[in-house]
Amino acid sequence: MAIAEPWQTAEIGGPKKALVITKPAVVVAMIKKAKHPILVVGHEAVETEVGKKKAIDVIIDLAKAAEIPVVATAHIVGEVVQRDFRPAAWMPAVDIGNRLKDSKWSGLDGGGQYDLALFVGIPYYMEWVILSGLKHFAFNHLTTISLDRFYQPQATWSFPNTAIESWAENLTVIGDELGGDV
Amino acid sequence: MKAKELKTAGAVAKDLEVSIGRVFDGTWAEPVGPTPFPSITDLRKWDFKLLQRYKPFYMPFCDVCCLCTFGKCDLTGDKRGACGLNMAAQQARIVLLACCIGAATHTGHARHLLEHLIDKFGRRFPIAVGGMNVEIEAPVTRLVTGIRPRILGDLGAVLDYCETEVTHLLAACHTGQEGSNLDFESKVFHAGMIDQVGMEVADMVQISAYGFPKADPEAPLTEIGWGVADVSKPVILVIGHNVPSSISIIDYLKDEGMYGDVEVVGICCTAIDVTRYSHSLAKIVGPISWQLRFIRSGIPDLIVVDEQCIRADALMEAQRIRAPIIASSPKNCLGLEDRTESLALEIISDLAEGKASGVLILDPEKVGEVAVRTVMAVAPERKKFKVIPDVEAILTAAHECTQCNECRRACPNDLPIPDAMKVAAKGDLTPLAEILSDCVGCARCESACPNGFPLHSFMVKAGEQSLAEEKFKIRVGRGAIQDIEIREVGGPIVLGEIPGVVALVGCANYPHGGREVAEMAEEFAKRNYIVTATGCAAMSIAMVKDEEGKTLYEKYPGDFGAGGIVNVGSCVSNPHIAGAAIKIASIFAKIPLRSNYEEIADYVYTRVGAVGVAWGAMSQKAASIASGFWRLGVPVIVGPHGSKYRRMLLGRKDCEEDWYDYDARTGDRVYVGPTPEHLFFAAETKEEAMVMIAKLCIRPADTTKGRAIKLTHYIDLHKRLYGVLPDDLHLFVRTQADIPITMKGEVLQVLEKKKWKEGRIINIPTLLPRLIRDRRE
Numbered sequence: 016m017a018i019a020e021p022w023q024t025a026e027i028g029g030p031k032k033a034l035v036i037t038k039p040a041v042v043v044a045m046i047k048k049a050k051h052p053i054l055v056v057g058h059e060a061v062e063t064e065v066g067k068k069k070a071i072d073v074i075i076d077l078a079k080a081a082e083i084p085v086v087a088t089a090h091i092v093g094e095v096v097q098r099d100f101r102p103a104a105w106m107p108a109v110d111i112g113n114r115l116k117d118s119k120w121s122g123l124d125g126g127g128q129y130d131l132a133l134f135v136g137i138p139y140y141m142e143w144v145i146l147s148g149l150k151h152f153a154f155n156h157l158t159t160i161s162l163d164r165f166y167q168p169q170a171t172w173s174f175p176n177t178a179i180e181s182w183a184e185n186l187t188v189i190g191d192e193l194g195g196d197v
Numbered sequence: 198m199k200a201k202e203l204k205t206a207g208a209v210a211k212d213l214e215v216s217i218g219r220v221f222d223g224t225w226a227e228p229v230g231p232t233p234f235p236s237i238t239d240l241r242k243w244d245f246k247l248l249q250r251y252k253p254f255y256m257p258f259c260d261v262c263c264l265c266t267f268g269k270c271d272l273t274g275d276k277r278g279a280c281g282l283n284m285a286a287q288q289a290r291i292v293l294l295a296c297c298i299g300a301a302t303h304t305g306h307a308r309h310l311l312e313h314l315i316d317k318f319g320r321r322f323p324i325a326v327g328g329m330n331v332e333i334e335a336p337v338t339r340l341v342t343g344i345r346p347r348i349l350g351d352l353g354a355v356l357d358y359c360e361t362e363v364t365h366l367l368a369a370c371h372t373g374q375e376g377s378n379l380d381f382e383s384k385v386f387h388a389g390m391i392d393q394v395g396m397e398v399a400d401m402v403q404i405s406a407y408g409f410p411k412a413d414p415e416a417p418l419t420e421i422g423w424g425v426a427d428v429s430k431p432v433i434l435v436i437g438h439n440v441p442s443s444i445s446i447i448d449y450l451k452d453e454g455m456y457g458d459v460e461v462v463g464i465c466c467t468a469i470d471v472t473r474y475s476h477s478l479a480k481i482v483g484p485i486s487w488q489l490r491f492i493r494s495g496i497p498d499l500i501v502v503d504e505q506c507i508r509a510d511a512l513m514e515a516q517r518i519r520a521p522i523i524a525s526s527p528k529n530c531l532g533l534e535d536r537t538e539s540l541a542l543e544i545i546s547d548l549a550e551g552k553a554s555g556v557l558i559l560d561p562e563k564v565g566e567v568a569v570r571t572v573m574a575v576a577p578e579r580k581k582f583k584v585i586p587d588v589e590a591i592l593t594a595a596h597e598c599t600q601c602n603e604c605r606r607a608c609p610n611d612l613p614i615p616d617a618m619k620v621a622a623k624g625d626l627t628p629l630a631e632i633l634s635d636c637v638g639c640a641r642c643e644s645a646c647p648n649g650f651p652l653h654s655f656m657v658k659a660g661e662q663s664l665a666e667e668k669f670k671i672r673v674g675r676g677a678i679q680d681i682e683i684r685e686v687g688g689p690i691v692l693g694e695i696p697g698v699v700a701l702v703g704c705a706n707y708p709h710g711g712r713e714v715a716e717m718a719e720e721f722a723k724r725n726y727i728v729t730a731t732g733c734a735a736m737s738i739a740m741v742k743d744e745e746g747k748t749l750y751e752k753y754p755g756d757f758g759a760g761g762i763v764n765v766g767s768c769v770s771n772p773h774i775a776g777a778a779i780k781i782a783s784i785f786a787k788i789p790l791r792s793n794y795e796e797i798a799d800y801v802y803t804r805v806g807a808v809g810v811a812w813g814a815m816s817q818k819a820a821s822i823a824s825g826f827w828r829l830g831v832p833v834i835v836g837p838h839g840s841k842y843r844r845m846l847l848g849r850k851d852c853e854e855d856w857y858d859y860d861a862r863t864g865d866r867v868y869v870g871p872t873p874e875h876l877f878f879a880a881e882t883k884e885e886a887m888v889m890i891a892k893l894c895i896r897p898a899d900t901t902k903g904r905a906i907k908l909t910h911y912i913d914l915h916k917r918l919y920g921v922l923p924d925d926l927h928l929f930v931r932t933q934a935d936i937p938i939t940m941k942g943e944v945l946q947v948l949e950k951k952k953w954k955e956g957r958i959i960n961i962p963t964l965l966p967r968l969i970r971d972r973r974e
Contacts, residue, residue, distance in 0.1 A: 022606060023609075024603070031260065031271075031273045058882050089882040089884065090882055090885050090918050092919050093920015096920065104924075105919070105921075105924070107880065107885055107889070108881050109840065109845050112254065112256070113254040113845070113847045114849075114851075117849075137881060138708070138837050138881065139611060140837070140838070140840070141840045141879065141881060144256035144258060144840045144843065145256055145840070147257045147258070148256035150273070150274070151255070151257055151272075151273060151274055151284050152284075154275075
């Protein structure tokens, strides 16, 4: 198992820490296995450039390919809608975290609580604590994956700290393997 | 025990009422309410009502507990520590510890000020925070303790109470005490309430004794900014929160006729308070995060520190620029020799000749003389010696930089320092200068750099030009809100016609610089909210100019009215904001105030559309200040860094059953919607915060006109900042009359999609069954 360090040096998690995603196929398998997954996208997705695209474009393609409902946090719903993609909901990051914690939540679609939550684009330290909340209080029903390019020790699974180009390629591969045209 | 007349050998007392060891003012006609000097459990039921609606969402910042020798205990998931505590209770316990630190800090501050001012002016010195304009001089103290303080000496008992409560609260954090997270949370609220009392005492006594502006909407403007110091003069820099030593410097300059010979500038709240004392002799450099950049510039020839929010390496930084330092608080001695008993001349000589790099002087009056005389002696020798490197040094370092990323990984704001260094290697310092505007001044980048590069200083050098041009105007902290102002705005606020009171408070740990706070202030002032401010946030609001070169304090009035931007003062001035909400209940609604906490808080919670915003909240004091507002029913928004306070108090608007209040007229339980939706909330971006501010000002008691006004702002901000209509309007529109007339078509479309049905409006909502007039239960 690869060893990873948190991106912000002192944000050490543990004893229980995220398993390191060594290849995109791990994420693909997790998504395929999930019965009720959800993707939470923060505002940094519309600020981060990946080549000629914004990260949000890559992420929307991935969501389409995986047919995962998306929750847009902060103020980015307009940016998402502009891309002809309708998120399942928009709400603050702490609100979706709080709902995911609740094992009795009926979900956005009435289908009950989710079993897999993927996170991307929330400020590192904020995502860190939200994932921590889920690690401690939703461990019975929820697996979390950080799709960010920095290691998030409080997730169940996380990429290690990764160069932006490799990170974008990973997302593209995930989308491709899930059958999308990323 | 009551006595009409009590005669002893030495005195005669009339109308004396003694209650459990405390002396109550018998001339105050208002009866003592149900909870005078509440214990740590007296308001527990009220707290639980709030906590039932706003359940804690814990986001642990650490997975272990390491407070005892059983530990470290791994509390991950459903594990329990060796003492039996689980993770939820541990997180609540840490929040309580933080709030106890905050409350103790303000109470200690108040105690120091009170004792100093009683020594100086006598215990019979009258409390006067607003003259004829402020009859309720101490709303928080009256509400909590049931005491109406008239003279400085009356406040000793109030602080005795605060100190006792903080001790009990701290005791509850000991291993083997409290085991329930909700009980810890109730105690957090108690710590916050105590904190409000301590702060109120501190500000009351300094306003009264030092003659700060007394509830003056037209308090004068003064200068603020890195560039305000006249560097041709000797410069004294004061840092901290507790102002007596700074005031003694001003007094000494006045007494000795040295007016204009020395520049006195300040950082953090002591700067705010010294300008409340003399706006012409003192200037403000900036908020807490300006410490390193200003010290390293070499401009200060001498530094005086008191207490709170001072960098722990202040002595080291002062030594680097060869500026003597005077520590003046027993809470912040910096390891320096205590020279309180030495002759002033000896101390001055030792500092001026470099025999001592700093001294501890615990006598504020002596600090004044020593600081002024020393700075006059050392300034010509120092020649503004600075430790900001020249451009050549930056370029050399930039070439040597290995792009290891350690600086960026240490930076709270993930600033792209390595990228800026890469560009600097090509001779362009622009990115380094740009980074400075988002820098919180912590210098963790420097500690992390394996090459030991002074990266923060590199940024300061790169931004030197714009720093030197940093000159703004700030309105001096005005103190309390006048009773007449409350009478004028109480109705419009409760009815919702003034859409809300937005309190911008707290520290400067901003995600993207202080300009976001200024942006929020102007947005809501333009929308006719009442914007109030304290501390570093009040400074940040000042540090932006429009095209005509005007700051917000020059553009907007300082009165507590629609569209005002009201700087009430320093951190300890926050209770003037809480006090305004309390006075709306007391003066406008005529609810008994005296030790009647629960009923007043119920009124504020259900009717007064106020929200606190601590965009850069950093400290334990900020935590306790926020918790004081929570118990009073005022929601607080923090910036993204505030998520590190490790727990939110979040409502669930999707859980209809959570949002039923009593109709006090009938006793019916009526759905009132998620109003307000959250009690403690961390926003990811300023846009999210601004929309949430508008939403959290909505209250169950809004009239239809008021609700329509509030919804107008919520919808308008949501559309502008999010690009779409809100999707939760059906939760806030009670009847068609609530719908903003100009938005009717689009709002109705949303309501139709959500299968909205008309609801009920209740004019007197309450969480307290005992307030139901027609009791059916």
